[in-house]
Amino acid sequence: MKGYxxxxxxxxNMKTSATITRSSKFVCKKMIQYVDFEHADLIIELxxxxxxxxxxxxxxxxxxxKLMAFEILDSFCEKLHEIDDDRLIVINDTAENLGKYLEQYGFSQIHDVVSAIPFVALPKDLSKRILKKVKQYxxxxxSYSQLHYSTLAKNIYEEVxxxxxxxxxxxxxxxxFLHFCKG
Ligand SMILES: C[S@@+](CC[C@H](N)C(=O)[O-])C[C@H]1O[C@@H](n2cnc3c(N)ncnc32)[C@H](O)[C@@H]1O
Structure with missing residues (x-):
């Protein structure tokens, strides 16, 4: 029923989700292949x-x-809160406010980032502001791993x-299409 x-x-919420299906296990496994789990103190999911x-x-x-997971939809955040794991910090806010939450939880740097935000569907200036925040921290x-369904936004990652x-x-x-970059 999770799929439904x-x-x-x-x-x-098509404008901000840009898909109607959750990621397959093949995508999930590939999306985390470059995360340095051995040394990471903080992983961010967008x-x-x-x-x-x-x-x-x-x-x-x-x-x-710790895993800090950003999600703007309240209904999805309710599901995230059902995950019973005290390593998970759910942030019901836009990824643009990343810096505020890092400070609040006492982190100055992010080890690795996994993102499924549909930057192709967002205004370009908002996408750039979020990605520049990521690059700053x-x-x-x-590793920065990004999920997309086309290569249309690849140039934004190249720029940042x-x-x-x-x-x-x-x-x-x-x-x-998964894009992999380095900070
Ligand atoms: C393509 S879905 C991916 C969902 C899930 N990670 C998966 O792989 O099945 C994109 C998600 O990004 C969220 N999103 C869109 N803009 C966002 C933003 N500015 N900050 C945080 N999350 C955002 C959407 O609400 C949606 O849940």
Whole structure:
């Protein structure tokens, strides 16, 4: 039934969700392949939805790592709050306010970032502001992994991070393009 809940909520909010299906397990696994779970103190997830990638991250994380997950939809945040794990910090706010929450929770740097925010669908200046915030706080060499359903926004990541590697994952609805960058 998780799929139906995601479909129902996404269809009401197509402008900010940009899909009607949660990520497949193939996408989830690929999205976390460059996260340095061994050394990470703080991982940030942007656009967590109802938590499908969140659960994969938590499963791979050590006991002393924190995961701060940003999601703007209240209904998805309610689902995220149902995940019973004190390593997870759910932030019901736009990723643009990242800096405020890092300060609030006592972090000055992010180890790695996993993002499914549909930057293709957002105003370009908002997308850039969010990505520049990420670039400001991510550690040098930290991994930034981004989910998309096209390569249309690739140039934004090139502008902010420089080199971008792209991987196509056909086993997802719709098929996904994953962009990988370094801080
Ligand atoms: C493509 S869905 C991905 C959901 C889930 N991570 C998955 O992979 O199935 C994108 C999510 O980003 C959220 N989102 C969009 N703009 C956002 C923003 N500015 N800050 C935080 N989350 C945002 C949407 O509400 C939506 O849940």
């Amino acid at each position: 809940f995601f479909f129902k909520e996404s269809i009401k 656009g967590a939805g109802d938590g499908v990638i969140t659960e994969h991250i938590l499963e791979a994380m050590g006991p002393n790592t 991510i550690r040098p060499g930290g 991070f420089g080199k971008v590697e792209t991987e196509f994952v056909p086993l997802n609805i719709p098929p996904a």
